[in-house]
Each structure stands twice: as structure tokens, then as C-alpha cells.
Amino acid sequence: QVWAPKRRGRRAQCSRRGGRAPSAMEPETPYRPIAQPHAIHDALVSVVSAIIIAWQAVTVSRHSKSFPASLWTGETNKQLNHACARIFFVMRWTVLLTFCILIVKAVIYVAKNVESCTRICAPWFCFLGVVDLFCTLGKLFFFWWGMFVVLTTSGEQVMAQCPDLWTCAWWSFLGFVLVSFALMCCAMCCAVSYVVPKLAGGPPEAGPGETTPLVGVPPPQLLGVPPPRQSPVAGV
Numbered sequence: 001q002v003w004a005p006k007r008r009g010r011r012a013q014c015s016r017r018g019g020r021a022p023s024a025m026e027p028e029t030p031y032r033p034i035a036q037p038h039a040i041h042d043a044l045v046s047v048v049s050a051i052i053i054a055w056q057a058v059t060v061s062r063h064s065k066s067f068p069a070s071l072w073t074g075e076t077n078k079q080l081n082h083a084c085a086r087i088f089f090v091m092r093w094t095v096l097l098t099f100c101i102l103i104v105k106a107v108i109y110v111a112k113n114v115e116s117c118t119r120i121c122a123p124w125f126c127f128l129g130v131v132d133l134f135c136t137l138g139k140l141f142f143f144w145w146g147m148f149v150v151l152t153t154s155g156e157q158v159m160a161q162c163p164d165l166w167t168c169a170w171w172s173f174l175g176f177v178l179v180s181f182a183l184m185c186c187a188m189c190c191a192v193s194y195v196v197p198k199l200a201g202g203p204p205e206a207g208p209g210e211t212t213p214l215v216g217v218p219p220p221q222l223l224g225v226p227p228p229r230q231s232p233v234a235g236v
Helices: 010-017 037-062 082-113 115-152 155-161 163-199
Strands: none
Touching (some): 037 082, 082 163, 155 163
């Protein structure tokens, strides 16, 4: 007897995975991962967020004396009126906190996925998490403040000196919120219009009962079964 090692080929791998072993005549098909809905949603949200951040940064840089230093100092290239100065103030802080959040998240991502950086940055994870939290809370605060500034600012003053800043601020703090609310309402209306007819259909119809004659069943005489005996009636 010649000893031969056990072969663990495709059949053994398929049996361990619980799948069907491919035959010899069946060609192998390459594995193609299917994009999940949440991955598509995250990618779409990331692209839209990047476009909005770039638009805000470009708009703020047009009115800054030296970008990005003006995000911290608040110096402008020309004297702005009161309305434009309010919008510029809230916009520059929004852009500054957004950049801080992106930098902190990038550092955390690299520190968690690169082994050499994980050992170095491990003691700083708690500090980075606290910085990320405070930056997010600050951005949320300036978002609500920006919405208040947009709603309480006269359009005539800003359109005369800084129309681009006003347009960017209006869409950043109010316009995209209204668009998201409108899309959510449309999605809810579509869901209700699909679900309500299903629920209004009522319960299914009852099946045949004991008194309903069965279709296609031969009479008892043809099956060799004697008919039921009738009781005699008195007086007949």
C-alpha cells in the first residue's frame, strides 16, 4: 500500500462552507461583490458633503484677507456691512470646525488601520475622541446660529455687497434642510400609498365549507358505496 495525502480541493472547501461542489464541466465564475444599499448611501452622502464643504471654503476665501489664516483671525479683504459681517463670522467658524473634524477623523482612521501608527497613537485615542466630540458640538451650535442669522438678516443689505456669501449661507443653513425635509415627505407619501391599499384589501375569502358541494367528486353509487338508508315516514 502506498500512502497518499488527503486532498483538500474545491469539494472539501465547498463542504466546509456549506455550498455545492462545482462539477468538472462547470466553469468557475469570478466572485463579484454586490454593492450594499448602505454603502451606496454613505458614498452619496460623502460626495454631497464634500461638494458643500468645498463651496463653503471657496466662498469664504473670496472675502478673506489671507486664507486659511482668516478662518481663525476673521480678517476680511474689504470692510463688510453689519449683515455681511454676521454671515461671514458664522460661515468662517463653520468651515474651520469642519476642517478640524475632517483632520481628527483622518488621524483616527490612519491610527486604527495602520499597525505602526496604532502603537504610537494608542494613548491619544481618548484625547482625539474628545476633540472630535467638541468640534461636532461646536459645528452643530454654529449650524443653528447660522440658521438664525439667515432668517433674521435682511436680504437687501447682503445682496448689495456679498450676494455669493448670502447664497452659500442660505443653502448651507436652510436650503438643504428644506430639500431633505421635502424628500422625506415624498418618501413617506410613496410608502403610505403602497401600504394602505394592501391593508384595505380585507381578509381573504373563506374556503369551501361542509355545505358546499365538491366539484369533480363522483357520486357514492359509482364508488360502490351504498346510499344512506332513509327512515320510514309514518302515514306513507
